[in-house]
Amino acid sequence: MTLERTPLDTLHRELGAKMVPFAGYEMPVQYPTGIIKEHLHTREAAGLFDVSHMGQAFLRGAGSTALLESLAPVDLEALADDCSTYALLTNDEGGVRDDLIITRRGPDEFFFVVNAACKAEDFAHIEAHLAGQALDILNQQALLALQGPGAREVMTELCPAAAELVFMRGMESRIDGVEVYITCSGYTGEDGFEISLPADAADAVARRLLCHELVEPIGLGARDSLRLEAGLCLYGHELSIAINPV
Structure with a gap:
């Protein structure tokens, strides 16, 4: 089966990501620093996740x-x-x-x-x-997640209005002229934001975020360990047709 690629595929490979099949996509499971360091960096500063494979x-x-x-x-x-x-x-x-x-x-x-x-x-x-x-x-939209205690500082510099959002609130805004919809949400247990934006602008916005000294790229491996540590469910594991809160 031919795997799909997200709009950040070229960037992942430039950054030395280990790419693996996931939900029909080639996705970065980790970068050269490794899962443990990526996990800790997200807990201590800010991590950037490509979640453009999501619907x-x-x-x-x-x-x-x-x-x-x-x-x-x-x-x-x-x-x-x-x-x-x-x-x-x-x-x-x-x-x-x-x-x-x-x-x-x-x-x-x-x-x-x-x-x-x-x-x-x-x-x-x-x-x-x-x-x-x-x-x-929205097949032509990408989705980025900026997570960690430093995420709000990063967002303050790139999109000050969005930096004022509280948990589970969202707003339309712009980052470097790109129209985005930003929500204060995430899947790590940390403060953070999810940014929905046009696929053709995702690479430039991701590179802009990664230019900040607090931000490092984070793969699916650390995304999973972070959500486990936070007690968040993953569909197909803690939730399924046969497993539910009842």
């Missing part, structure tokens, strides 16, 4: 709130604009199809991020339940 989409149109609530048992009616919530996409028996982050972008408009290994099935499942709403799958 991003918008759901828009009348009834979108009720539709999503019927598929993911979470209170979206009470969710304010530019606020995010963690949710589980379930089947009719309560089994977990996937976990995801949902952000309200306006009345009956939601942006959400799903796991790479599940995204095709997730999108098909949502499309099968559409009743006049529109599902816009």
